Amino acid sequence: MRSKSVSFLQILFLVVLSTAPAALIGQTSLRIAAAADLEPVLPAILTQFEQETGIHADATYQSSAALTAQIQNGAPFDIFLSADLGYPQKLIAAGLAQGLGDGANGTPIAYAHGTLVLWARKDAHLPALSMDLLRRPEIQRIAIANPDRAPYGRAAVAALQKSGLYEAVKSRLVTAENISQAAQFVDSGNADVGFLSLTSASTPRLKAEGNFTVVPTSLYNPIEQGAVLVTKAPHRVEAKTFLVYLMSTPVQQGMREYGLTPSRPVP
Amino acid sequence: MDWQALTLTLRLASLTTALLLLIAIPLAAWLVLGRSRLLPLVQALTALPLVLPPTVLGFFLLVLLGPRTAIGRAITALLGHPLAFSFSGLVVGSVLYSLPFAVQPLVAGFASIDSSLLDAARLLGAGPARLVRTLLVPLARRSLLAAAVLSFLHTVGEFGVVLMLGGDIPGATRTLSILLYNQVENFDYPAATRTAAVLLTLSLAALVAIYAAGQARDAGQVLRGRGGTRA
Structure with a gap:
């Protein structure tokens, strides 16, 4: 028992020692x-x-x-x-x-x-993406980044407000911590559509799995x-x-x- | 103060604790009394949520319970909506996340019970269900209390799983910890301090009450026990 605990300490000591130089580099x-x-x-x-x-x-x-x-x-x-x-x-x-x-x-x-886009999975089989599509009842969850702290989230809310959709879809918004998490919400199929950055939509993975439309730049700053x-x-x-x-x-x-x-x- | 977030959190933690006790008591009893070769594996599996970072656990649940898996589709058909972004989704996440906190104290409590008592009960013909009901649970009351308190508090303080799975919906998935995080992230430090103060005060009060009750009951039993031997 005693020798076991000593050897465990020794291992810990070695681990600490061996990682120290890496931290310095x-x-x-x-x-x-x-x-x-x-x-x-x-x-x-x-x-x-x-x-x-x-x-x-x-x-x-x-x-x-x-x-x-x-x-x-x-x-x-x-x-x-x-x-x-x-x-x-x-x-x-x-x-x-x-x-x-x-x-x-x-x-x-x-x-x-940055450019804001509306993104959906191809296998969601939605009609051509547009802001107006969001009115449809089959769109149950719309992912956005947190508008209080993520500029893309702020742009998404502005676009919804300017196109007169905000009140209608407010209860269907799910808020992600940041724009990458918003992509996760739609890509995993849990949200039907999402307001993402064009940078996310341009990644090979999301390009292969989904379609997007650029949100008209007149709708947000x-x-x-x-x-x-x-x-x-x-x-x-x-x-x-x-x-x-x-x-x-x-x-x-x-x-x-x-x-x-x-x-x-x-x- | 956002009372909606507070009541939501208390509701989530209570429901999670109740479900966890229902699951953890038979599970812990099986881990202690069982003879299966699978015991070490099951024991290890119940401890695993301790290893996974909560956000990773939340992410796995988001993907696993999402509409792109068979399980997820079954759940969606059953509930009419995916588990993510809903209160029921948070309950599932919390039960998994807090499972070790319910199981570990119970296993320790059950294992410390004098095995001759169990043998005697078995000789008298008690089946496993009766063993649990009349011996394990009454004799491991303190462990049961510890399991309940730890599960409850761990769920109240849960953050990563909710962040990944919740979608920050007021009244459905915006718990106190998420609210607090929002306030901190939005540089609203006075509101964050108030929320944190409420969270800490409530938790402290609840803990003191529970431990005081536990102590009073133990003292009562000691007195009753002494009276019994004298008589």
């Missing part, structure tokens, strides 16, 4: 807080970035509001890529983040525009996505390098492929 890479709609987009950009600059970056994907709260409370991120401009502005106002360049502290860097440098960024130089890279023509050009619109006209 981990500290040298860039940490990016990214809005959930970037989950299908950013990994490829980060891989390319590492190949070109040798800088390794790790990303954390959550709703823009959750990331803002974490940065406010000292989370050790270098860069925040929000799905809107409001949260980055809030961080700038609090002195916790800044734009690019030493003087330009005041505004987030608009790096892309543009989803302008903003980036900021976290003021206390542990890796300032690398973080600036990444933001410059993100705004470079090849990266901006590539964004369409993933369902984002470049922030400025690119050739």
Whole structure:
């Protein structure tokens, strides 16, 4: 009995020792807080970035509001890529983040525009997707991201209100924590349709399994996505390098492929 | 204060606790009294929800109970709607999630009962149902109380499963923990503090009441027991 417990302690000790160096190495890479709609987009950009600059970056994907709260409370991120401009502005106002360049502290860097789509599984056998389809009684559950904290959720509610559907469908809305979870709700068949980001709808999986229609952009305010440098960024130089890279023509050009619109006209 | 979320949470926790006791008492009795070779496997399976992160458990349930599986389709046909985004879905999720918290104390309680008592009862012809009813449950009252309290509290504090499975519908799936999370995420810290205070005060009061009642009853039994030996 006694020798068994000693050996268990020894194993624990070894595990702790062997993982310690890994934790130290981990500290040298860039940490990016990214809005959930970037989950299908950013990994490829980060891989390319590492190949070109040798800088390794790790990303954390959550709703823009959750990331803002974490940065406010000292989370050790270098860069925040929000799905809107409001949260980055809030961080700038609090002195916790800044734009690019030493003087330009005041505004987030608009790096892309998001697009809202209405998505349904092919095997749901719905007629052609449109906003009006939502009136139908067979649409029992409509997934949206939380409008209080996810810019795509806010856009979805705005689109429903502007098309006069909100009151009619309000009781059928199911709210997901972020835009990726909204995709999960529809993709698993639990919701009939969902308001998703074009970035989700453009992933190979959702492309194969479903159909989507782009929600008319006249129905919601543009989803302008903003980036900021976290003021206390542990890796300032690398973080600036990444933001410059993100705004470079090849990266901006590539964004369409993933369902984002470049922030400025690119050739 | 959102009383709807509070009553919903209490309703969910009560129903889950009642169902869990119904399931866990026979299950724990079987685990203690049984002779099957499957015992270790079943025991391990009942402990598994402790290992899985709640959000992962919630995700599996979302997919497993969804309309894309045979089980999910059967449930949908039975209820008229999928289990996800409904109160009944949360009950199913909570029962699975809190199962170890009901089973483990009962197994410990039943196992600590003097086996000669069980042997004597068996010799006198008591079947398993009678053993459970007249010996195990009365003698393991404290464990039963612990199982009920732990299941109830664990369900009140449940978050990940509800987040994945619930869809945040007021009156159906917006529990106190989800409400609290919403308030924190929306930077409404004063409201979040109030919700947390209500949650903590209620839980503390309920726990004190239950433990006090348990202590009083034990004291009563000790006194009655002494009286008996004197007589």
